[in-house]
Amino acid sequence: MDFLEGVLPAEVNAALEEHVAGCARCAAFVRSYQATPRIMREATAITMPSDVEASLRAFLRARTRAFQP
Amino acid sequence: MTVGVPALEPSDETLAARAAGGDNSAFELIVQRYQARVFRLACRLTSDTEAPDVLQDTFLQVYRHLQSFRGDSRFGTWLYRVATNAALMHRRSDARRPAESLEMYMPQFDADGRHRATPAELQVASCADELLDRRVLVEKARDIIARLPDLYRDAFVLRDLEEMSTADVAQALGIEPAAVRQRVHRARLMLRGYLSDLLGVKP
Numbered sequence: 001m002d003f004l005e006g007v008l009p010a011e012v013n014a015a016l017e018e019h020v021a022g023c024a025r026c027a028a029f030v031r032s033y034q035a036t037p038r039i040m041r042e043a044t045a046i047t048m049p050s051d052v053e054a055s056l057r058a059f060l061r062a063r064t065r066a067f068q069p
Numbered sequence: 070m071t072v073g074v075p076a077l078e079p080s081d082e083t084l085a086a087r088a089a090g091g092d093n094s095a096f097e098l099i100v101q102r103y104q105a106r107v108f109r110l111a112c113r114l115t116s117d118t119e120a121p122d123v124l125q126d127t128f129l130q131v132y133r134h135l136q137s138f139r140g141d142s143r144f145g146t147w148l149y150r151v152a153t154n155a156a157l158m159h160r161r162s163d164a165r166r167p168a169e170s171l172e173m174y175m176p177q178f179d180a181d182g183r184h185r186a187t188p189a190e191l192q193v194a195s196c197a198d199e200l201l202d203r204r205v206l207v208e209k210a211r212d213i214i215a216r217l218p219d220l221y222r223d224a225f226v227l228r229d230l231e232e233m234s235t236a237d238v239a240q241a242l243g244i245e246p247a248a249v250r251q252r253v254h255r256a257r258l259m260l261r262g263y264l265s266d267l268l269g270v271k272p
Contacts, residue, residue: 025191032192041230042198043206044210044230045109047109056100059125064096066100067097
């Protein structure tokens with residue numbers, strides 16, 4: 001992961017980059033590793049239902065001075 | 070046709086200062102701006118059913134502790150920290166679920182240190198979102214994230230799903246940046262392997 005975050009020392013990074021460029025397995029692995037966060041992020045991007053919003057308002061109205069009619 | 074100049078919206082920090090001074094409409098605007106994101110974070114750290122409670126706790130804490138926001142970080146970062154704490158506190162009060170090993174989803178290597186899977190198999194997880202039915206992927210993604218060890222899940226959710234910086238995640242969780250990177254890395258390996266397994270190939 002340090003390689004992918006760019007926090008490795010320069011010559012270690014360069015050696016790894018060279019290996020990945022020439023190794024089909026590692027290149028494929030890196031691609032799927034890098035795709036994983038985006039795939040999981042999009043799959044869990046839930047929108048807030050309006051009833052949850054309404055409950056939040058009612059909750060805060062009862063306990064704070066906000067959202068008073 | 071004339072084009073109006075849009076009014077500049079007040080910054081989060083301006084709203085926070087006003088709200089701390091008793092301006093309730095400023096607090097309401099803060100809720101409006103952040104409620105969807107906090108709900109999404111709560112779902113990812115706990116579950117869909119627990120998220121509404123975490124959402125409510127978060128904004129109640131924000132209302133009560135606005136004076137303690139000193140402006141030494143961005144307001145959004147501070148609010149996220151409050152939300153993360155609310156989620157983790159909520160989870161702590163639940164019954165402990167048994168620890169599950171997800172080691173079977175880790176990549177496998179032969180005696181020479183090479184991936185056992187072929188390049189084609191290793192590639193497959195990159196296209197999981199194209200190869201799997203969306204509803205299946207959504208359900209499976211939620212399920213597997215909830216099964217991650219808590220330490221990995223928290224770091225992964227904040228870093229990769231909420232896209233916070235490693236430094237902000239470290240602060241939110243009270244750990245070192247190196248620990249954040251390590252935990253996120255292990256979560257990514259497990260999740261990548263799980264996607265491969267769903268698609269019927271070796272991790």
